[in-house]
Amino acid sequence: TGRGAIMIRISEMVFAGHPDKFCDQVADAVIAEAMKIDNNAYGQVEVSAWSDQVWLSGGLCTSRPMPKTLGEIVLETGLAIGYSGDNAIDARLYQVTDTVCRVERDPDHWTGKVNDQAVVIGWAGYDKKTRYLPPEHYLAHVFREAMTASCREGCLAGQGPDGKLMVRIKEQSAGWEVEHILVSLQQTESAAFESVCAGIEATLQGAYDTERRGNPKWLTAWKDIHLMFNPNGPWVNGGSDGDNGQTGRKLVMDFYGPRIPIGGGALSGKHLSHIDRIGAYAARDAAVRAVQSGAGECLVRVAYAPNIKQPIDVSYEMVGRGHREGKSFFEHPAMIARYAGAVIDRDMARGRHFIDQDFVWNWGKP
Numbered sequence: 114t115g116r117g118a119i120m121i122r123i124s125e126m127v128f129a130g131h132p133d134k135f136c137d138q139v140a141d142a143v144i145a146e147a148m149k150i151d152n153n154a155y156g157q158v159e160v161s162a163w164s165d166q167v168w169l170s171g172g173l174c175t176s177r178p179m180p181k182t183l184g185e186i187v188l189e190t191g192l193a194i195g196y197s198g199d200n201a202i203d204a205r206l207y208q209v210t211d212t213v214c215r216v217e218r219d220p221d222h223w224t225g226k227v228n229d230q231a232v233v234i235g236w237a238g239y240d241k242k243t244r245y246l247p248p249e250h251y252l253a254h255v256f257r258e259a260m261t262a263s264c265r266e267g268c269l270a271g272q273g274p275d276g277k278l279m280v281r282i283k284e285q286s287a288g289w290e291v292e293h294i295l296v297s298l299q300q301t302e303s304a305a306f307e308s309v310c311a312g313i314e315a316t317l318q319g320a321y322d323t324e325r326r327g328n329p330k331w332l333t334a335w336k337d338i339h340l341m342f343n344p345n346g347p348w349v350n351g352g353s354d355g356d357n358g359q360t361g362r363k364l365v366m367d368f369y370g371p372r373i374p375i376g377g378g379a380l381s382g383k384h385l386s387h388i389d390r391i392g393a394y395a396a397r398d399a400a401v402r403a404v405q406s407g408a409g410e411c412l413v414r415v416a417y418a419p420n421i422k423q424p425i426d427v428s429y430e431m432v433g434r435g436h437r438e439g440k441s442f443f444e445h446p447a448m449i450a451r452y453a454g455a456v457i458d459r460d461m462a463r464g465r466h467f468i469d470q471d472f473v474w475n476w477g478k479p
Contacts, residue, residue, distance in 0.1 A: 118285075119283055119284070119285045120283070120284045120285075121281065121282075121283060121284075122247065122248070122249040122281070122282050122283075122284050122289075122372065123249060123279065123280070123281045123282075123371065124247065124249040124250040124252075124253045124279070124280055124366075124370035124371060125253060125277065125278065125279040125280075125366065125370075125371075126253045126254065126256070126257040126277065126278050126279075126366055126464065127257075127275075127276070127277045127363060127366065127464075128257060128260060128261060128264075128273060128274060128275060128276040128277065128298075129194050129195075129261060129274055129463045130194050130195055130196065130202075130273050130274025130275035130276065130299065130351060130352055131275050131276070131277060131352075131356075131358070131363075132162050132163075132275075132352055132353045132355075132356050132357060132358025133358045133359060133360075133362045133363050134358075134363060134462065134463060134464070135162060135190070135191065135194060135196075135352065135353065135358055136160035136161060136162055136358040136359055136360045137160075137360050137361070137363065137367075137380075137381040137382070137462035138190050138194065138381070138459045138460075138462040138463065139160045139167070139169075139186065139187055139190045139360075139459075140158045140159070140160045140360045140381045140382030140462065141381045141382065141457055141458065141459055141461055141462040142186050142189070142190050142458070142459035142462075143156060143158045143169070143173070143183060143186055143213075143382070144156045144158065144381075144382065144383065144384055144457050145457050145458045145459060146179055146181055146186055147173055147175050147179060147384075148384070148454060148455065148457065150175045150176065150177060150179060151175050151176050151220050152454060152455070153220050153221055153224045153225070153384070153386070153454070154173070154174065154175045154220050154224070154384060155172070155173065155174035155175075155220040155222075155223040155224050155384055156171070156172070156173050156174075156382070156383060156384050157171045157172055157382065157383055157384075157387065158170075158171040158172075158173065158213060158360075158382040158383075159171050159359075159360050159361075159382060160358075160359070160360050160382065161357070161358060161359050161360075162207075162353040162357065162358040162359075163353055163357040163358070164353055164354060165206050165207055165208055165353075166207070166208055166210070166353075167187050167207050167208070167209045167210070167353075168209075168210045168212070169183050169187075169209065169210070169211050169212065169213050170212045170213060171213050171214070171382070172213065172214045172215075172216065173213055173214070173215050173216070174215075174216040174217075174218060174220040174222070174223060175215075175217065175220060176217065176218065176219060176220070177217060178215070178217065179215075182211070183209065183211045183213060184207075184209040184211065187204070187207055187209050188204050188205060188207065190204075190459055191204025191207065192204050192205075193459065194274050195264070195265075195273060195274035196274070196352060199271060199301060200273075200274070200275075200299060200301055200349075200351065200352070201299070201349055201350045201351055201352060201354040201355070202351070202352035202353060202354050224384050224386040224387075225386075226420055226422070226445065227388045227417050227418070227419060227420060227421060227422060227445050228387070228388070228419060228420070229378075229387070229388055229389070229417075229419055230416075230417060230418055230419055231376065231377070231378055231388045231389050231392055231416070231417045232376050232377060232414065232415070232416050232417075233376040233378070233388070233389065233392035233393040233395075233396050233414070233415050233416075233417075234368070234373075234374055234375050234376045234393065234396055234412065234413070234414055235393065235394075235395070235396025235397035235398065235399055235400040235412070235413040235415075236368075236369045236373045236397070236400050236410070236411065236412050236413070237397065237400035237401040237403065237404040237410065237411055237477075238404060238409065238410030238411070238432075239251075239404075239410070240404075242327065242328045242330075243328075244467075244468050244470070244475065245400075245401050245404055245475070245477075246369060246370075246467065246468065247369060247370050247372060247373065248282065248284065248289050248330070249280055249281075249282045249284075249289075249370060250369055250370030251468070252280050252282070252291070252321075252324070253278060253279070253280050253366075253370070254464070254468045255320050255321075255324060256278050256280065256294070256296075256317055256320055256321075257278065257463075257464065258320075259316050259317065259319065259320035260273070260276060260278070260296070260298070260313070260316055260317075261273075261274075261463070263312065263316040264276075264298075267312075267316060268312045268315055268316060269298070269309070269312040269313065269316060271301055271304075272298060272299065272300045272301060272304060272309055272312070273298055273299050273300075273351075274299065274351075274352070275298075275299040275351030275352050275355070276296065276297055276298040276299055276351070277296075277297050278294065278295060278296045278297070279293070279294070279295040280293070280294055280295075281293040281294075287330075287332065288329065288330035288331065288332045289330055289331055289332060289333075290332050290333045291321070291331065291333045291338050292333075292338065292339060293338070293339045293340075293341065294317060294338055294339075294340055294341070295341040295342075295344075296313050296317070296341070296342050296343070297342075297343050297344070297345070297348060298313055298342070298343060298348065299348050299349065299350075299351030299352070299355075300343075300347055300348060300349060301349070302349050306343070306346065306347045309342075309343070309347075310342040310343065313342045313343075314340060314342070317340075318335050321335060321338075322335065360379060360381055360382050361379030361380075361381070361382070363464070364379065364380070366464055367380055367381075367464055367466050367467070368393075368466070368467060369467065373412070374412070376389065376392075376393055377389075378390070378393070380393065380462075380466055381461075381462040384454060384457075385449075385452060385453075385454035385456070385457055386445070386448075386449050386454065388417050388445065391445075391448045391449065391452060392415055392417060392424075392443065392448070393466075394448075394452055394466075394472070394474040395415070395442065395443055395448045395451075395452070395474065396413040396414070396415050396443075397413075397467055397474045397475065398451075398473070398474035398475075398476075398477070399411075399413045399437075399438045399442060399443075400412065400413045401474070401475065401476070401477035402435070402436055402438065402477045402478045403429070403431060403435030403436055403437065404435060404477070405435075405477040405478060406435040406436040406478070407433060407434050407435045407436075408431045408432060408433045408434060408435030409431075409432035409433040410431070410432045410433075411429060411430070411431045411432075411435055412429070412430040412431075413427070413428070413429055414426075414427075414428045414430075415427050415428075415443050417445075422444050422445040422446060423440055423441075423443075423444050423445075424440055424443045424444070427439075427440055427443055436478075451473070452473065452474065456471070456472060
């Protein structure tokens with residue numbers, strides 16, 4: 114684990130307006146809309162974006178037609194993120210190509226069983242103050258959320274919504290020294306570059322000072338952190354005007370950061386019962402429970418085969434000793450009963466899967 118030595122840890126995040134995250138949010142918005150018709154609506158939706166083009170593919174099964182078109186969902190998602198025309202992207206100008214196959218029948222034919230093979234990973238470590246996440250990844254989440262709020266209604270209001278950040282910390286037994294913070298933030302053409310950079314620093318410092326007050330393991334004073342903001346200079350053409358987007362390309366950020374392995378399946382764009390998704394949430398739940406019961410950290414790996422409700426393999430890798438859930442915890446019907454599909458919404462796909470306490474798999478044992 115490196116607890117007795119000095120280890121360099123790095124993690125990164127992208128903001129809601131990044132084109133990959135835009136695609137994730139559209140995909141989950143489609144699933145959420147289908148679930149308004151059927152709680153068990155089947156969906157496996159892929160989204161791509163470039164310039165003023167958005168492409169959707171995959172399949173949906175509901176018992177009756179969806180009242181909204183997928184084009185309307187793309188528009189609503191873009192406007193909610195901030196693609197409002199005040200920056201480089203106006204969601205109202207998107208041309209949407211919808212090739213999603215729709216089937217009207219009982220969706221339990223797909224959602225009621227394990228319909229694919231999968232290897233899923235869950236991890237937990239540290240303690241509740243880092244939400245059982247690696248500290249570098251937790252801090253990246255904290256900064257992501259702070260920047261999102263600031264761009265909506267804080268000192269950076271109107272800037273973004275595209276952006277990304279990176280944090281580099283030095284971990285040692287006494288705690289964590291924050292060495293570098295890098296932020297690149299899309300700005301409006303009329304905004305003064307120096308003012309944008311000052312707003313970034315004020316936002317990050319406020320978030321960091323709050324964390325330091327709540328957890329003495331953050332050792333570094335703000336003045337001692339090396340800050341880098343928009344090293345390329347003013348960045349105006351963000352979103353799909355500056356890069357292409359695709360669902361599922363930010364999985365390491367969605368999961369636990371680059372030092373923890375992850376499974377192979379995307380999270381967004383699938384009904385909760387899809388084994389890639391619900392299995393990953395159950396594995397996280399089990400890992401958190403292990404840490405809460407005494408393990409220093411825990412990695413849970415679970416494997417599934419199509420049409421078999423029980424996992425074909427469950428393995429634990431722990432530092433220390435903690436509770437291990439049996440195979441029945443990971444059975445498909447048991448997971449469906451434990452986790453409500455209604456938690457899926459557009460906002461979940463910002464990257465909240467394993468940080469947000471709204472989701473029961475991040476609580477551990479009740």
